Amino acid sequence: MSNIKPFIEKLLLANGVTLTPDKSAFLDAFISDEKVIEQFNVIQQNQTEMVKDYVLRNKINDIIHNHMQIPNGTVGKNYETIVDFNQLGWNELIHSEFVGLEECGLSFDSKNDTISGIPTTSGEYKIKFLFKVDGESENAPLNEKNINLIINADPKSLWKNVPSDSTDPYWKEDNVADFQPLGSKHIVVASKRGRSHANVGSFRDDDYAFKFYENTGWSIVAVADGAGSAKASRKGSQIACQEVINYFEKNLTTTLSSELDVLIAEHHKESNAVVEDIAEVIASNEETTIETTKNKIGRFIYNHLGSCSKSAHNKLEEFALANDINSKELHTTLIFALFKKYEFGYIVMTFGVGDCPIGIINKDQTDFKLMNWLDVGEFGGGTRFITMPEIFTSDKFVTRFGFTSIDDFSYLMLMTDGIYDAKFVVESNLEKLEKWNEFITDLKGTNDDKCAVVFDANNSEIAHQLSQWMDFWSPGNHDDRTLAIIF
Numbered sequence: 001m002s003n004i005k006p007f008i009e010k011l012l013l014a015n016g017v018t019l020t021p022d023k024s025a026f027l028d029a030f031i032s033d034e035k036v037i038e039q040f041n042v043i044q045q046n047q048t049e050m051v052k053d054y055v056l057r058n059k060i061n062d063i064i065h066n067h068m069q070i071p072n073g074t075v076g077k078n079y080e081t082i083v084d085f086n087q088l089g090w091n092e093l094i095h096s097e098f099v100g101l102e103e104c105g106l107s108f109d110s111k112n113d114t115i116s117g118i119p120t121t122s123g124e125y126k127i128k129f130l131f132k133v134d135g136e137s138e139n140a141p142l143n144e145k146n147i148n149l150i151i152n153a154d155p156k157s158l159w160k161n162v163p164s165d166s167t168d169p170y171w172k173e174d175n176v177a178d179f180q181p182l183g184s185k186h187i188v189v190a191s192k193r194g195r196s197h198a199n200v201g202s203f204r205d206d207d208y209a210f211k212f213y214e215n216t217g218w219s220i221v222a223v224a225d226g227a228g229s230a231k232a233s234r235k236g237s238q239i240a241c242q243e244v245i246n247y248f249e250k251n252l253t254t255t256l257s258s259e260l261d262v263l264i265a266e267h268h269k270e271s272n273a274v275v276e277d278i279a280e281v282i283a284s285n286e287e288t289t290i291e292t293t294k295n296k297i298g299r300f301i302y303n304h305l306g307s308c309s310k311s312a313h314n315k316l317e318e319f320a321l322a323n324d325i326n327s328k329e330l331h332t333t334l335i336f337a338l339f340k341k342y343e344f345g346y347i348v349m350t351f352g353v354g355d356c357p358i359g360i361i362n363k364d365q366t367d368f369k370l371m372n373w374l375d376v377g378e379f380g381g382g383t384r385f386i387t388m389p390e391i392f393t394s395d396k397f398v399t400r401f402g403f404t405s406i407d408d409f410s411y412l413m414l415m416t417d418g419i420y421d422a423k424f425v426v427e428s429n430l431e432k433l434e435k436w437n438e439f440i441t442d443l444k445g446t447n448d449d450k451c452a453v454v455f456d457a458n459n460s461e462i463a464h465q466l467s468q469w470m471d472f473w474s475p476g477n478h479d480d481r482t483l484a485i486i487f
Contacts, residue, residue: 164204
């Protein structure tokens, strides 16, 4: 009670009561009165309660007014975030819950302080954070804090899928896929109209074709990407691919194939190796009169794969002339691979114009070979098309051929830039084994969509699976997508 006298003195002075020395005994008697002491104790207790109440309300007020940001979500994508109350400085929470999360497909786990789920609808949501802090009574109402949560729309849903005009004379299906035996292998291929085309109802410019020639044992696969700026390129890519099939149907006779078989067998026997730098071999034909097996193989590739590409060019020129259009309106890239199984393994020959890669991966995926260079960047100087006559007079024409031998392969792949740009990003990645293996792993289901292609000859759904996989989302990459995989 030692502080009662100073308190009373200050109280009296604050209320205009003057204390004189002659009142000292009276003051001592006053503060000793039980009623006065009881009144003092009540005041002291009220002050203590008032301070406690202020501190408690201040904690609540800070939580209500302090900024709290919950990360944005996206419709259809897994969402999980930890609400770190300690980092926010809200260490004295004894109860916490969020109201309104269920409206967008999320929920709150109070044990782990985690908000999770898969958002179902987009929009800006007003979420209520209900809480109590240490010191509040059990019966006290929950405090309420409003929080904004933004759920973004699935980017895919923002794109329209307008059917192309089926009455157009050059119309073809927007999305196609196929799975067939191809000699001793199988092929699964899909060609899908890009989102940029689907959004405005334009056409699929990509195309493909393949065939197994039973009389010779050779298989051919062609892929083409019509130029987006050329208004009839969808027809150009179709003509180019089909002409590759027609050319070898007509020209790769049993007699010619047998002659090539002898050359390949002789070369394999001689060196137990194969031609790798076909451009060097073709060039060497002009520098020597000595006829080696290697020279003969090089000449075959140059003559027949080169003639096939020229035949595709001529067919496009003929179509342009017959339909009174400029051949530039048919601009298309063209790549193709011709392959056959021998006792010692596979022979693969390729040709390419444009920015579409061909890759072959060995059986155990420990090695690969990029079978063509792309008409991009400094080396290529820009995209080239099979419709360009200068392709055939350029000194780089001989470098457009590829030739290799391999004991066996797991995958032989031909793709347009709609796949390559999104999955390999830059040309240099096509030279890296790990990038090809990442691509294969992606195809098998290691991707955001968990979409997998099961490479099994007994899988009747494989074409559908590849088509579904090709719906992958890649910001800025919305071109047509075509991928042919021989396995």
